[in-house]
Amino acid sequence: MQTMTNKATVTLPSDEQILITREFDSPKHLVYRAWTTPELVKQWWSGRRGTVTSAEIDLRVGGAWRYVMLASGGHEVAFHGEYREIVPDERIVNTEVYETPEATDDDAAVNTVTFTEHDGRTTLTILTELPSKEIRDLIIDSGMEGGMQEGMDLLEQVAISLR
């Protein structure tokens, strides 16, 4: 039974990395299943931002994945990549490209997802490593111009100065 809401934490270990950590009140084989089964991915991956209209998962090394989301605003966004490493219930390494007219597979980020179980609960970590080219794309995509880790490091200082 889900009795508490766990918070996702985002940290920026280096300028080109984003690390997301979240704990789930479920054993890791279930978290892994929800992460890698298309019908299940469709149920959660879009968050509150829209609906997943397509989730293709060829879960083997060298296999491809592609997700399409119909965002609430009415536009479609798609992502795809390739699996590089698969350790069932433990770890997945995959590439990821946000599909835009300009994007090529050279722009792929590499995600390392780990599932660690402790007392029936699972800690999920997603480490995203961006090629430097992506950093540049981020400028366009999000207004982020690098310096992310430092942005995070500065957060505490910001918090202090806002007191």
Place this chain on the structure above:
Amino acid sequence: MTHAYIGIYGAGVARAATTADAFNAVAEPRRRQILDVLAGGERPVNELVARLGLTQPQVSKHLRVLREVGAVEVRDEGRRRLYRLNGHALKPIHDWVKGYEHSWSERFERLDVVLADLKTQEEGHADHDEQGDRDAAQR
């Protein structure tokens, strides 16, 4: 699956293309160093020069960029120019990270629901299995 959402979720804080903003200001390692030093409190410019091992003109150039985005403020005290950190100017960075975190939290909340279903199903199967075992034992 992950970073791409910076694109979508980051749109909320998208801004006009300009170099004069907090993100750009902290993208330069030396400027981050300056901010780190100033996080410890107000400092005169000559101390920043000494701490960073740069020339005064180099430090002044970085300080100018930081001042333009409001990340540092300056005041004169006698013959000294004192610089201090202004955290408010860095809030866009804070907001961006928080927005990203929030987006993932929403996604994970839905994943929680999926997982709760899976657990229920699994427990259901286990019950069936036990019932099956009992039935088999009785036969």
